[in-house]
Amino acid sequence: xxxxxxxxxxxxxxxxxxxxxxCSQTLNHNVMYWYQQKSSQAPKxxxxxxxxxxxxxxxxxxxxxxxxxxxxxxxxxxxxxxxGDAAMYLCxxxxxxxxxxxxxxxxxxxxxxxxxxx
Amino acid sequence: xxxxxxxxxxxVVHEGDTVTLNCSYEVTNFRSLLWYKQEKKAPTFLFMLTSxxxxxxxxxxxxxLDKKELFSxxxxxxxxxxxxxxxxxxxxxxGAQKLVFGQGTRLTINP
Numbered sequence: 001x002x003x004x005x006x007x008x009x010x011x012x013x014x015x016x017x018x019x020x021x022x023c024s025q026t027l028n029h030n031v032m033y034w035y036q037q038k039s040s041q042a043p044k045x046x047x048x049x050x051x052x053x054x055x056x057x058x059x060x061x062x063x064x065x066x067x068x069x070x071x072x073x074x075x076x077x078x079x080x081x082x083x084g085d086a087a088m089y090l091c092x093x094x095x096x097x098x099x100x101x102x103x104x105x106x107x108x109x110x111x112x113x114x115x116x117x118x
Numbered sequence: 119x120x121x122x123x124x125x126x127x128x129x130v131v132h133e134g135d136t137v138t139l140n141c142s143y144e145v146t147n148f149r150s151l152l153w154y155k156q157e158k159k160a161p162t163f164l165f166m167l168t169s170x171x172x173x174x175x176x177x178x179x180x181x182x183l184d185k186k187e188l189f190s191x192x193x194x195x196x197x198x199x200x201x202x203x204x205x206x207x208x209x210x211x212x213g214a215q216k217l218v219f220g221q222g223t224r225l226t227i228n229p
Contacts, residue, residue: 040222042219042220042222043161044219045216050215090160090161106152106163107217109154109160109162110160111159112159
C-alpha cells in the first residue's frame with residue numbers, strides 16, 4: 001500500500017563521497033519534491049519537478065542535483081557531501097491541475113532517508 | 119518573502135488538556151493552508167483549509183482558517199500521549215506548486 005517509497009531509509013556516506021537517494025511513487029502524481037529537514041527544523045524545499053520541468057530553489061547549493069527519468073521515479077544526487085548535509089531527506093508528491101481543484105494541494109510524503117556523513 | 123510563523127515553538131501539557139496551536143502567514147499569493155503531524159518519520163497530512171471560517175474536524179482535532187487576519191489554529195481536545203509530535207503548518211502558494219513551511223510546534227503530552 002506504500003504510495004511514496006524512499007530508498008534507502010538510512011544512508012551513511014563519507015565526507016566528499018557522492019551519494020544518490022531514491023524516491024518512487026505509485027500515485028501517478030505529476031509533481032515530485034525533495035526537502036531537506038535538519039533536526040528540530042521545518043522541511044526546507046530543495047527543488048521540485050512539475051512533470052519534466054525542473055524547478056530549483058534559489059538557495060539550494062549546487063552540490064545538490066536531481067533527476068526524474070519518468071513519472072514514477074525521482075533521484076537526489078549529492079555530489080560531494082559535507083558534514084552540514086547530514087539530515088533527513090524527504091520526498092513528496094502532489095497532483096497539480098490547472099484549475100482550482102483544491103483536493104490536489106495535499107502533498108504526500110515518503111518515509112524519508114536519514115543521511116549520515118562521516 | 120513568503121513567511122509562515124508558528125507559535126508556540128514548544129508546548130508541554132498534561133494528558134486530558136486542550137491545546138491550541140497557532141499559524142500565521144504572510145505570502146504573496148495564498149492558495150491553501152495545510153496542517154501536518156510529524157512523529158519520528160515523515161509528516162502525515164491532517165487538514166487542508168482554503169476558506170475562512172469553515173471548521174475542519176477529525177476526531178479530537180479541529181482547525182479553522184481566517185484569511186482576513188492571515189492565520190489558522192489547530193485545536194486538540196482531551197489530549198493523549200499519542201498526540202505528542204511536531205505539528206507543521208504549511209501554505210500552498212498559488213501558481214508556484216510548492217509549500218512554505220512554518221518552524222513547527224513541538225507538542226509533548228505528559229501522562
